[in-house]
Amino acid sequence: MSVGHYYGMCHRHIGRAVEIRTHDGRIHRGIIHRVSRDRVFLQPLGRPRNLGGFGYGGWGWGFGAGIALGFIASFAVLSFFFW
Template sequence: MEIYHNCMRCMNRRVRVLTRDGRIHEGTIVRVDRDNVYLDTDRRDGPVTISAYGPYGYGYGFRGRNTILTLSLFTLLAIALI
């Protein structure tokens, strides 16, 4: 399976993935198995409130968590390093 080997070569690197339905996804490949590729995307799933001064201090900041996108290897059309 050529797409599997291409994904393995791109592990931990930023890629642009084109799927058979015409969608484009960008992110870093964090894992590949025989059926799926796991892409750490730049999308955020919303802010998380954290204390800027530790658990007992005052002040708050926001950070988002990246979304891991699971794509089936069978739906991938092309993959390119960016």
């Protein structure tokens, strides 16, 4: 599949829970937060981890470097029964 194909699929499913498998065998599960021309950014499923203690929560989960669209091997939309 081409990068353009995965870009369109990811963009259509913003806000949905997905599972993305990359060419190196890693599996990423999360809710699509944002899609750029070359990356997809996921919000992890489940509750955020608390670092413990008052005032150590930070400003949310934060989002990493994202998953390169050219590195995606498979893409699946998850149902709500997965949660």
